[in-house]
Amino acid sequence: MYSREDSKEASLFGADGHPHSDDGGNVKVMCRFRPLNDSEKGRGGSNVCCEFHPSKKSVTINMSKRSGDNFSGSNKFTFDRVFDTDTSQREVYESAAKPIIDGVLQGFNGTIFAYGQTGSGKTFTMQGPNIEDLQEQGIVPRMVRTVFSRIDNMSENVEFSIKVSMAEIYMEKIRDLLDETKVDLKVKQSSEKGIYIDNLTERYIGSSSEVYEIMNIGNNHRKVASTSMNDQSSRSHSIFIMHVNQTNLDDGSSISGKLYLVDLAGSEKVAKTNVKGTQLDEAKGINKSLSTLGKVINALTDKKQTHIPYRESKLTRILSESLGGNAKTCLVITCSPSPWNELETMSTLRFGTAARNIKNKPKVNKEYTPAELKRMLNASQKRVRALEQFILDNNLEIPSNEDIGRLSSHLASTNQSISDIQEIPDMEDDDIERDDLKSTNLLNFEKDIGELDRTSLAELEASQEKLNELKETLSRERERFNSQLDKMNTLKEDYEILKDKFSALESHKTKVELEKNSLVFKIQGCTDQIEEKDEIINLQEVKIKGKSDEIKEYKSKMAKLMVTLNKYESGKDTKDEEKVESFSEPNNSKDSGENTLKFKKEIVALRHILGLKDEILDKLKETEDLTEEEKDRISITRGMLDEIDRAAKKYTKSGSKKAKYKDIDTDTLPLSESEIEQIVLNQKMIHSCMDEELAQKYRHGHLEDSKDIDTSKISQHEFDEKLQEMKDQFEQEKEHLIKDLGNRVQKVCNLELEIDLLRDEYKRLERSLTEEDFSLKTQVEQLQRQVDHIDLMYHHEVTNNNVLKVDAQMYEKKIQKRDQRIALLEKSYKKLSEQTQTMKNYLKNLQKQMIQVQAPKREAYNTSGVPSNGRLIKKIKPGAKVN
Numbered sequence: 001m002y003s004r005e006d007s008k009e010a011s012l013f014g015a016d017g018h019p020h021s022d023d024g025g026n027v028k029v030m031c032r033f034r035p036l037n038d039s040e041k042g043r044g045g046s047n048v049c050c051e052f053h054p055s056k057k058s059v060t061i062n063m064s065k066r067s068g069d070n071f072s073g074s075n076k077f078t079f080d081r082v083f084d085t086d087t088s089q090r091e092v093y094e095s096a097a098k099p100i101i102d103g104v105l106q107g108f109n110g111t112i113f114a115y116g117q118t119g120s121g122k123t124f125t126m127q128g129p130n131i132e133d134l135q136e137q138g139i140v141p142r143m144v145r146t147v148f149s150r151i152d153n154m155s156e157n158v159e160f161s162i163k164v165s166m167a168e169i170y171m172e173k174i175r176d177l178l179d180e181t182k183v184d185l186k187v188k189q190s191s192e193k194g195i196y197i198d199n200l201t202e203r204y205i206g207s208s209s210e211v212y213e214i215m216n217i218g219n220n221h222r223k224v225a226s227t228s229m230n231d232q233s234s235r236s237h238s239i240f241i242m243h244v245n246q247t248n249l250d251d252g253s254s255i256s257g258k259l260y261l262v263d264l265a266g267s268e269k270v271a272k273t274n275v276k277g278t279q280l281d282e283a284k285g286i287n288k289s290l291s292t293l294g295k296v297i298n299a300l301t302d303k304k305q306t307h308i309p310y311r312e313s314k315l316t317r318i319l320s321e322s323l324g325g326n327a328k329t330c331l332v333i334t335c336s337p338s339p340w341n342e343l344e345t346m347s348t349l350r351f352g353t354a355a356r357n358i359k360n361k362p363k364v365n366k367e368y369t370p371a372e373l374k375r376m377l378n379a380s381q382k383r384v385r386a387l388e389q390f391i392l393d394n395n396l397e398i399p400s401n402e403d404i405g406r407l408s409s410h411l412a413s414t415n416q417s418i419s420d421i422q423e424i425p426d427m428e429d430d431d432i433e434r435d436d437l438k439s440t441n442l443l444n445f446e447k448d449i450g451e452l453d454r455t456s457l458a459e460l461e462a463s464q465e466k467l468n469e470l471k472e473t474l475s476r477e478r479e480r481f482n483s484q485l486d487k488m489n490t491l492k493e494d495y496e497i498l499k500d501k502f503s504a505l506e507s508h509k510t511k512v513e514l515e516k517n518s519l520v521f522k523i524q525g526c527t528d529q530i531e532e533k534d535e536i537i538n539l540q541e542v543k544i545k546g547k548s549d550e551i552k553e554y555k556s557k558m559a560k561l562m563v564t565l566n567k568y569e570s571g572k573d574t575k576d577e578e579k580v581e582s583f584s585e586p587n588n589s590k591d592s593g594e595n596t597l598k599f600k601k602e603i604v605a606l607r608h609i610l611g612l613k614d615e616i617l618d619k620l621k622e623t624e625d626l627t628e629e630e631k632d633r634i635s636i637t638r639g640m641l642d643e644i645d646r647a648a649k650k651y652t653k654s655g656s657k658k659a660k661y662k663d664i665d666t667d668t669l670p671l672s673e674s675e676i677e678q679i680v681l682n683q684k685m686i687h688s689c690m691d692e693e694l695a696q697k698y699r700h701g702h703l704e705d706s707k708d709i710d711t712s713k714i715s716q717h718e719f720d721e722k723l724q725e726m727k728d729q730f731e732q733e734k735e736h737l738i739k740d741l742g743n744r745v746q747k748v749c750n751l752e753l754e755i756d757l758l759r760d761e762y763k764r765l766e767r768s769l770t771e772e773d774f775s776l777k778t779q780v781e782q783l784q785r786q787v788d789h790i791d792l793m794y795h796h797e798v799t800n801n802n803v804l805k806v807d808a809q810m811y812e813k814k815i816q817k818r819d820q821r822i823a824l825l826e827k828s829y830k831k832l833s834e835q836t837q838t839m840k841n842y843l844k845n846l847q848k849q850m851i852q853v854q855a856p857k858r859e860a861y862n863t864s865g866v867p868s869n870g871r872l873i874k875k876i877k878p879g880a881k882v883n
């Protein structure tokens with residue numbers, strides 16, 4: 001079910017199993033110069049006639065004089081590529097053959113043929129000196145490797161089938177190099193196969209090594225043929241044919257490419273072969289193909305020429321699709337650099353220059369799938385309905401049944417003509433006219449198919465294009481969806497990373513906050529402690545200050561007291577003596593008055609001292625509690641004072657008179673006269689009260705001892721004793737007071753020492769506290785800065801997070817939309833796939849039916865004894881090992 005696609009370069013299969021396009025172009029011509037061989041070196045040394053240009057596209061031939069004026073024109077030749085003598089096999093393959101092989105794998109027909117004089121390196125270029133040596137391999141084995149490596153890299157939904165053939169044209173007879181029995185094969189043409197060698201052995205191959213084996217077989221047969229002519233050079237044209245068919249298992253469509261690799265016979269002039277007689281005739285015969293080839297090329301490049309003489313030779317007939325047809329073609333012209341061969345080289349280069357002008361229109365060979373055929377049918381039906389409607393709408397004349405009958409019979413006869421063509425077993429050269437007639441019929445038939453079918457075809461193509469577009473859109477959408485998904489995933493990953501960072505920052509922030517709080521708490525505690533200590537110190541200072549003042553006051557009072565005591569000490573002895581004298585001479589009133597005054601002064605002084613002491617004691621009591629002992633002493637002192645008072649009173653009663661006071665210098669007295677009188681008055685009052693009390697006590701007999709203390713009855717001796725006792729007590733008291741004062745001074749000194757220590761400690765504390773405070777402050781500042789920074793980052797992250805969230809929402813919406821779109825596309829794709837599947841099933845049924853129909857024929861064929869030529873289809877799936 002092959003058909004030629006004539007109107008358009010169809011889409012092609014890519015590595016993914018989907019078709020892709022190609023641009024086509026002119027016949028490419030490349031020129032290769034081999035190195036000088038030994039015989040050439042022997043003749044002309046290392047001289048060469050060629051000069052290569054750095055562009056690698058031009059070569060100039062420097063002709064020697066002996067060549068005459070035959071080639072007087074420009075000797076510079078430009079080709080698609082010029083390979084100098086050092087060019088490697090790989091480079092030649094990459095430039096000359098690879099693009100053609102690529103084209104074949106894309107569904108184009110391709111041809112590479114080598115043209116040049118004998119021994120110029122055609123076989124070397126096409127096959128190489130050793131087809132299995134990776135370095136020395138020529139175009140054919142390299143091409144085979146490329147094809148199989150491409151298959152390995154193809155998508156698994158493409159199934160390959162590759163078959164190869166080898167033929168030789170010698171003396172205008174086609175020989176099968178894979179089957180020696182086939183010696184004169186015919187060239188045929190059909191709408192399905194195009195131009196082909198009928199009954200040529202085709203071997204399905206599954207690996208490079210299988211191809212090498214086949215090539216070796218073919219080459220051996222060729223050599224035999226060559227040697228049979230007693231001529232070591234190749235006198236035949238060798239043709240290696242490879243068919244590559246690819247089926248897309250997904251949609252059932254297929255493309256096929258046919259590759260011709262032709263190693264032409266030597267192009268040297270017959271005269272130069274030095275053959276005579278029969279061999280000369282043979283040589284002329286052999287050369288016929290090449291001369292026809294030249295004619296064809298000239299005709300193709302001459303715009304005035306309408307007839308192309310393809311049919312004049314087997315070679316040109318076989319290569320008709322490659323020259324000016326639908327194939328991609330590359331001609332490799334091989335030359336010798338030796339001046340000895342310069343004429344042949346010039347001839348070859350001119351041949352190449354002419355061939356370079358041939359324009360081909362490469363087309364893809366495509367097999368329609370059942371689905372495509374169904375669409376074609378539907379489109380045709382649609383078109384018919386539309387035309388019918390158009391006729392009805394415009395009141396046009398609908399063709400009558402007779403017209404339709406005529407057309408049908410015409411179509412039937414045309415079909416018959418086509419069948420006739422196909423049934424002709426082979427085509428002889430003398431049948432050209434018949435062939436032309438049938439071709440005309442075929443053309444007529446094609447015309448009769450008419451506009452309707454062409455439109456259907458166009459619609460079919462449009463449908464195919466639409467399907468392809470849909471597929472492309474779907475794959476594009478998938479890619480976009482995947483890229484969006486990738487983007488989304490990347491965003492999600494970024495978001496997760498940021499989230500992690502964010503939570504890490506949060507926890508760090510909490511930690512820092514906690515640390516900060518604990519530090520603040522610590523600082524607060526320290527500050528409180530400092531404040532407390534400050535307060536204590538202030539209190540201490542106030543206390544110390546108060547105490548210092550008290551001490552000062554106390555000291556001054558003590559000093560005063562000491563002065564008074566000294567005074568008292570110094571005046572006491574005199575007073576005692578005076579006292580004794582006054583008691584011993586009671587009648588001496590003047591002395592007695594003086595003594596009384598002195599004594600009064602002493603009493604006043606004592607009272608003053610005692611008053612001071614009380615004051616001091618009171619003061620001391622204010623600052624701290626008095627001990628029991630001190631209290632006792634104070635009470636004793638007070639008792640003594642009372643007794644002194646009482647004694648003074650007794651003394652005053654016994655001898656003193658108010659008038660006598662007038663002689664005393666009152667300014668020197670510690671008390672004024674009025675004060676003394678008041679005191680005396682008070683004493684009197686006290687005394688009278690006491691007397692009254694004692695009298696009462698005596699009257700009631702309650703207190704017998706009270707008789708003893710009756711002042712009127714107290715003896716001088718008792719008084720002295722009492723006084724002495726008082727003095728002793730006073731001395732004791734004084735000593736005790738001095739001692740107490742000493743203790744207190746010691747205490748004050750200790751306190752002062754303690755204050756100094758406290759001050760030192762305070763200073764030290766202050767110093768240590770300042771350092772600690774400073775370090776704490778620095779820490780707090782650092783922490784604060786960190787917290788600020790973290791705050792900033794936190795806000796930044798929050799903003800980022802929000803932006804990301806918005807982005808994510810946007811992308812999610814987009815993805816949802818895409819999902820919906822993809823779902824729709826997938827739905828339509830699924831529908832299409834289902835339709836394809838249905839059509840596949842339909843096709844299978846058709847094939848089954850065909851097999852059933854053809855079975856009797858095949859049986860008849862097998863029983864006729866004709867071998868099957870090993871045409872077993874060996875399907876190759878990419879990556880699958882083929883046995």
Ligand SMILES: Nc1ncnc2c1ncn2[C@@H]1O[C@H](COP(=O)(O)OP(=O)(O)OP(=O)(O)O)[C@@H](O)[C@H]1O
Pocket residue numbers: 033034035037085116117118119120121122123124125129232233234235264265266334
């Ligand atoms: N590029 C090259 N580098 C090295 N040697 C070469 C090169 N081309 C050809 N030769 C050598 O030149 C000799 C002739 O080459 P080859 O057989 O390929 O010529 P040919 O054109 O095929 O001849 P014929 O038309 O008789 O078949 C061989 O020995 C080959 O190894």
